[in-house]
Amino acid sequence: MTTTTTKPAVAKAAKAPAFDSAAIRSDFPLLQTQSHGKPLVYLDNAATSQKPQAVIAATARYYTNYNANIHRGVYKLSVDATAAYEAAREKVARFINAPSAREVVFVRGATEAVNLVAATWGMENIHSGDEIILSEMEHHSNIVPWQLLAHRTGAVIKVVSVSDGGELSLEHYAQLLSERTRLVALTHVSNALGTINPVERIVSMAKARGIPVLVDGAQSVPHLAIDVQKIGCDFFVFSGHKLYAPTGIGALWAKGALLEKMPPYQGGGDMISTVSFAGSTWNDIPHKFEAGTPHISGAIGLGVAIDYLGAIGMDAIAEYEHDLLLYATKQLMRISGLHIIGTAPEKAAVISFIMENIHPHDIGTIVDGEGVAIRTGHHCCQPLMDHYNIAATARASLAFYNNREDVDRLVAAVEKVKEVFS
Amino acid sequence: MSDLRDLYQQTILDHTRKPRNKHEMPNATSTADGHNRLCGDKIRLFLKLNAGVIEDISFTGNGCAISTASASMMTEALKGKTLADAQPLFELFHTMLTSPLDQEPDLEALNKLAVFSGVREFPVRVKCATLPWHTLQAAIKNQDAPVTTE
Numbered sequence: 001m002t003t004t005t006t007k008p009a010v011a012k013a014a015k016a017p018a019f020d021s022a023a024i025r026s027d028f029p030l031l032q033t034q035s036h037g038k039p040l041v042y043l044d045n046a047a048t049s050q051k052p053q054a055v056i057a058a059t060a061r062y063y064t065n066y067n068a069n070i071h072r073g074v075y076k077l078s079v080d081a082t083a084a085y086e087a088a089r090e091k092v093a094r095f096i097n098a099p100s101a102r103e104v105v106f107v108r109g110a111t112e113a114v115n116l117v118a119a120t121w122g123m124e125n126i127h128s129g130d131e132i133i134l135s136e137m138e139h140h141s142n143i144v145p146w147q148l149l150a151h152r153t154g155a156v157i158k159v160v161s162v163s164d165g166g167e168l169s170l171e172h173y174a175q176l177l178s179e180r181t182r183l184v185a186l187t188h189v190s191n192a193l194g195t196i197n198p199v200e201r202i203v204s205m206a207k208a209r210g211i212p213v214l215v216d217g218a219q220s221v222p223h224l225a226i227d228v229q230k231i232g233c234d235f236f237v238f239s240g241h242k243l244y245a246p247t248g249i250g251a252l253w254a255k256g257a258l259l260e261k262m263p264p265y266q267g268g269g270d271m272i273s274t275v276s277f278a279g280s281t282w283n284d285i286p287h288k289f290e291a292g293t294p295h296i297s298g299a300i301g302l303g304v305a306i307d308y309l310g311a312i313g314m315d316a317i318a319e320y321e322h323d324l325l326l327y328a329t330k331q332l333m334r335i336s337g338l339h340i341i342g343t344a345p346e347k348a349a350v351i352s353f354i355m356e357n358i359h360p361h362d363i364g365t366i367v368d369g370e371g372v373a374i375r376t377g378h379h380c381c382q383p384l385m386d387h388y389n390i391a392a393t394a395r396a397s398l399a400f401y402n403n404r405e406d407v408d409r410l411v412a413a414v415e416k417v418k419e420v421f422s
Numbered sequence: 423m424s425d426l427r428d429l430y431q432q433t434i435l436d437h438t439r440k441p442r443n444k445h446e447m448p449n450a451t452s453t454a455d456g457h458n459r460l461c462g463d464k465i466r467l468f469l470k471l472n473a474g475v476i477e478d479i480s481f482t483g484n485g486c487a488i489s490t491a492s493a494s495m496m497t498e499a500l501k502g503k504t505l506a507d508a509q510p511l512f513e514l515f516h517t518m519l520t521s522p523l524d525q526e527p528d529l530e531a532l533n534k535l536a537v538f539s540g541v542r543e544f545p546v547r548v549k550c551a552t553l554p555w556h557t558l559q560a561a562i563k564n565q566d567a568p569v570t571t572e
């Protein structure tokens with residue numbers, strides 16, 4: 001064979017995924033299983049992701065080899081556990097390009113992170129008549145904590161509208177920004193629509209008025225390379241379980257100066273410096289915000305998930321998923337009577353759809369019978385559903401371990417839905 | 423998985439496509455709203471009660487095939503019946519959907535409503551079928567607060 005004959009293959013490979021999707025898939029034990037007697041096709045990654053063997057093994061290794069409480073013991077096990085936990089913090093910091101691991105607080109997930117900010121920074125800095133800007137496409141976890149805060153303080157919530165295609169109206173946002181705005185809290189990527197919001201622009205518009213910004217990265221961290229310094233926000237939150245890591249672990253990143261000034265969230269062990277009945281003093285950040293024994297194995301697992309993703313590269317993942325999104329969109333659009341909700345030009349690999357005269361819940365059940373797991377419902381975005389005047393959608397959300405065959409199985413399953421209702 | 427045909431029976435599909443008694447009732451004596459948080463099904467039930475008799479019953483709303491058909495068939499089954507008849511029917515229906523799979527439900531007493539027996543093999547869908555009936559209970563009690571299936 002001459003060298004020239006390999007050229008077309010190389011040219012083709014340049015267009016194809018930048019990594020070996022079959023090998024990646026084999027790293028995820030759950031993807032090797034069956035559902036209803038058929039090979040599982042898992043397309044509910046926006047709800048939670050599957051875990052690679054490396055993450056599963058790392059958490060088992062912690063419990064098997066060095067399970068001990070952290071920051072407390074002088075013995076080797078505790079020292080090892082503490083080192084692994086703190087190493088995970090460093091990995092998170094590097095992964096989102098935080099200036100320092102001191103600024104990374106481990107929490108249960110995005111929900112707890114938003115609640116933490118609302119209950120601490122919010123209670124100190126937001127007062128009666130102050131305004132908080134959210135958007136119509138927020139997950140309930142970036143709405144309700146602010147409503148609770150507004151209820152306590154008398155603050156007012158303003159909501160940026162979303163276009164029919166699923167894009168934030170930046171004009172409306174610009175109109176809402178005012179001298180009374182104290183915080184902008186917006187999602188980076190919509191879990192229901194897939195829209196990637198122009199967070200850098202959103203932040204710079206707020207910064208022009210000195211307004212702090214919280215970015216909900218729950219759906220962006222698993223799919224895009226994140227640089228919190230480039231985004232320019234003040235708070236950034238995400239959940240580990242959507243990032244191929246265990247449930248019950250996530251992170252809040254906030255600028256060090258803000259964390260220093262914020263009061264503690266919960267009280268207890270580890271978050272104190274000294275305790276007496278005359279009064280207690282607080283530990284340094286980030287420990288000030290980590291009361292009690294944390295999710296040690298979860299943090300370690302999160303660190304390993306980050307290593308795993310790092311070896312593949314987030315840019316390669318984003319590129320592969322984008323290609324798969326285009327393919328899935330094209331294939332689904334061929335089905336008559338199917339409408340995609342959320343058609344922004346900048347999208348992560350989430351496809352919400354509805355079908356004429358067929359309720360999403362029925363779609364979900366029938367598709368499940370074909371071994372294809374998708375989400376149906378309001379996706380914790382009831383205000384957004386109200387905007388579109390629908391109760392629910394069916395949603396396929398893709399990850400880098402999905403492939404075109406998964407998409408084809410989904411399409412065939414959706415055809416089956418039509419058959420049942422024909 | 424049990425056969426989808428057990429769930430989506432022709433009778434059910436027929437009621438989904440052409441729901442009976444699906445309209446508002448301006449002269450209702452009692453109404454109630456039902457809401458299934460899981461799938462977003464919303465139903466409003468209208469009752470016209472007269473001395474313990476369900477003179478008229480209708481519903482509006484948006485729901486999945488199962489909840490729509492269940493509402494439609496419930497209204498057919500109950501129109502003209504007394505409240506005293508409705509209660510045991512609700513209990514039979516509920517038992518059919520929630521009893522263990524090895525227990526034979528009393529399909530005969532349920533009459534046409536027996537087509538929903540396949541739903542119990544799809545546990546997450548049971549609430550879809552029972553939503554209209556829970557909403558009926560609320561309407562009978564004339565509660566104003568929306569019921570949920572939680």
Ligand SMILES: Cc1ncc(COP(=O)(O)O)c(C=O)c1O
Pocket residue numbers: 046047108109110111112139141142187189190191216218219239241380
């Ligand atoms: C955009 C967005 N924000 C926040 C969350 C909340 O994440 P968690 O439930 O892990 O706290 C989710 C999860 O669905 C989400 O999609």
